[in-house]
Amino acid sequence: MSAPTTTDQVIQETDILKPDGLITFPARDKPLDPHEFFNRMGVSISDSFRKDVFPVLMSVASTPERTYGVEHLKDDYLDREIRQNLPKHHLGNWEDIASLIEMYPNGKEEEEGYNRLYLEGVDRKIFVVRVKWLSGYREWFVGGIMIDSPHRDGAGDRVLYPDNVAL
Secondary structure (H helix, E strand, C coil): CCCCCCCCCCCCCCCCEEEEEEEEECCECCCECHHHHHCCCCEEECHHHHHHCHHHCCCECCECCEEEEEEEECCCECHHHHHCCCCCCCECCHHHHHHHHHHCCCCCCCCCCCEEEEEECHHHCEEEEEEEEECCCCEEEEEEEECCCCCCECCCCEEEEECCCCC
16 A cells, blocks of 8 residues: 555544555556456456456546545444445445556555455445455455445455545
């Protein structure tokens, strides 16, 4: 992650989330195809991501620079609890997952937990997409889980959300 910076748009600390600054994904001026990106060496996707999120991902010709807020989960929570503490417009873009992975092609060994982003998937349902470097396998793992999952998890995970909205 980039060094934390301050902005008026980073949400305030809550009982669930602790602010940890911003991460900026650089602009991209070349096309990006999800089929090529997620089916390459060094990236592994879960069956649920392949079934529930991957089918709606579209190729992009380019992307602007985008900044995301970064929050750390203080404990294990349900995703609906986490989302209640995020800005109204907190859904991310798949190409920013690609940018995160490209920023750290060999992972970030010191990071524990997942990077969590919320994306729209099949049938316009919202999924939490969890992204993590698996050092033992030397690859990035990308998994998608429906937010209605009854599992509480995430202590120490980072929640990323677009920082281009008024909060």
